Amino acid sequence: MKRTKSSIVGLTLALTMGLTACGGNQNSENAPSADKPFAGQKLTVFALSHPWTDGLKSSLGEFENATGIDVDLQVFPEEQLQQKLAVQFTSQAGTPDVFTYRPFMEKLLYDKNGWTEPLDSYVGKNAAYDFGDFSKASVDGSMVNGKLMSIPLWTDQFVMYYRKDILEKNNIPVPKTLAELEAAAKQLNDPANDFYGFVSRGQRNALVSAAASFVYSEGGDFIVDGKAAVNTPEAIRGFEIYANLLKNYGPKGSLNMGWPQAAALFAQGKAAFYVDASALFNNTTDPEKSLVAKDVAFAPFPAGTAGQKPYAIAAWALAMNPKSEKKDAAWAFMEWSSSKENVLRIQQSGVPGARDSVWASPEGIEKFPADLADAIKTTMSIGVDHSVPQVMSVTEARDVVGSIVVKAMLGEDIHKAAETANKELQAIIESDSKK
Structure with missing residues (x-):
């Protein structure tokens, strides 16, 4: 045959x-x-x-x-x-x-x-x-x-890392919504004793992939129907939740943190919650890298007002x-x-x-x-199939989008920051279309 x-x-x-x-x-x-x-x-x-x-x-x-x-x-x-x-x-x-x-x-x-x-x-x-x-x-x-x-x-998937011993000690259930996550982070935040409710990426470019799941879970996205959409109410809510968690319940050096610094702080036992890529888990569960390896647990990313929409x-x-x-x-x-x-x-x-x-x-x-x-x-x-703006000039777009969270953490008006970023992101989209 x-x-x-x-x-x-x-x-x-x-x-x-x-x-x-x-x-x-x-x-x-x-x-x-x-x-x-x-x-x-x-x-x-x-x-x-x-x-x-x-x-x-x-x-x-x-x-x-x-x-x-x-x-x-x-x-x-x-x-x-x-x-x-x-x-x-x-x-x-x-x-x-x-x-x-x-x-x-x-x-x-x-x-x-x-x-x-x-x-x-x-x-x-x-x-x-x-x-x-x-x-x-x-x-x-x-x-x-x-x-x-x-x-x-x-x-790679965006998941929630948490200290199961700390939650059990304080009778706090594992958060299933972003509102519950924020409430738990607030309750556990203790900066006087060098312990924080929340840690994640705060560097302008690096934070975009972390903030993405917050934006999606509030019903937003970076780009909708080919147009920049980081100034929509839904997107702004997502950025604001993330910025507030870092600003109010994160360490002072959050703005300088990429994933290595954030994961290291969590592994040192200095934070109750950490959200990031699942592929980084070994940095927190390996006893040679983590002081709290036996107390680290994982859960799906909590739901926002639009549901549970982490990236995958x-x-x-x-x-x-x-x-x-x-x-x-x-x-x-x-x-x-x-x-x-x-x-x-x-x-x-x-x-x-x-x-x-x-x-x-x-x-x-x-x-x-x-x-x-x-x-x-x-x-x-x-999961959502992307974690950054879907453009050719991804690095430039990440810098633009990340500025929204950075400005909010610095106390600036997040709505103005989002409007500025949206114009800049739209310019990138239009420039890419001519390449």
Whole structure:
């Protein structure tokens, strides 16, 4: 029977998955065959230096043996990776064939420049790949104008960290609304004894992703129908709640805090509540990093007046170079690296993947605190797919939006700050549209 291209890809995947258990065929072949349709081809992959990449490296030989593909995996720190990709793509190079990038920060710019290949025609070729298993928010965050531009690799969710011992001692239930969070932070705030009700990011650029879930949960967003919307009543309410928590119940140095400083203060036992990305949890639960490791607990982000709307994003994703001359081989690599088996194996090392089935399995959550795993699963099912303004000039937009919270914390009129920021954000949107 003649094999279709999709069945060959499926067979390649099945062979790869079976190598560990069965030993596999370790003999290299230089010519393509039914079992090794891509033999003799070489792929170049640019990837971020990250535990996900480390996990992939450990089984890369299995993929190469199963497919006959030689994978040149080049690993770079974040800034260097971005520079390398820009140089390659600006010069219209055919390599890398596959690369990792941050869709929440870069997808619009890359799409505008034609640097990412749409993947819609690939993901349905092999039923065993089960693309529908990826969480909706992570997939939505990988789309541009209705087209799938990347495959989510590892994810991030906005959750609430809290001191369970402090809440129990003061008979305070875990907050389920933002009003309850503010009341609890007020009750527990004790600056005279260097203890604070709340801590989170306060630096202008860094705070935007933290304030985002407050804005969404009050019914707002950064941009609505293509227009800047940070001056709406809903958005202002979200910014104001966040600013008040930091101003009234946070440490004096909040304006200088990014996530490392905020997480460290919480880990030192100096705050009752901390809200941030779930991926940072080890900084607060590792006894070597945290003085209160045994007392840290997790819960889904509390609901605002518009409901419970924390972000749940694809932190990094895998994309294909449109100029690659080996797109089928490139997809074989992408399919394998994001398969259920690989996502489970890498998630078992503590890297949060994007597949619902892995989060539903006992093996998939064994490296995460049980309450954190529950909070992550809840957030993945309800989350908003972005944590920053969806524009090409993300860094500039974050500075503009972050100024609203900074000015409010400094005692300035938040409505005036929001009006100014909205005009500046709209100017960025309009400028981006002309690029």
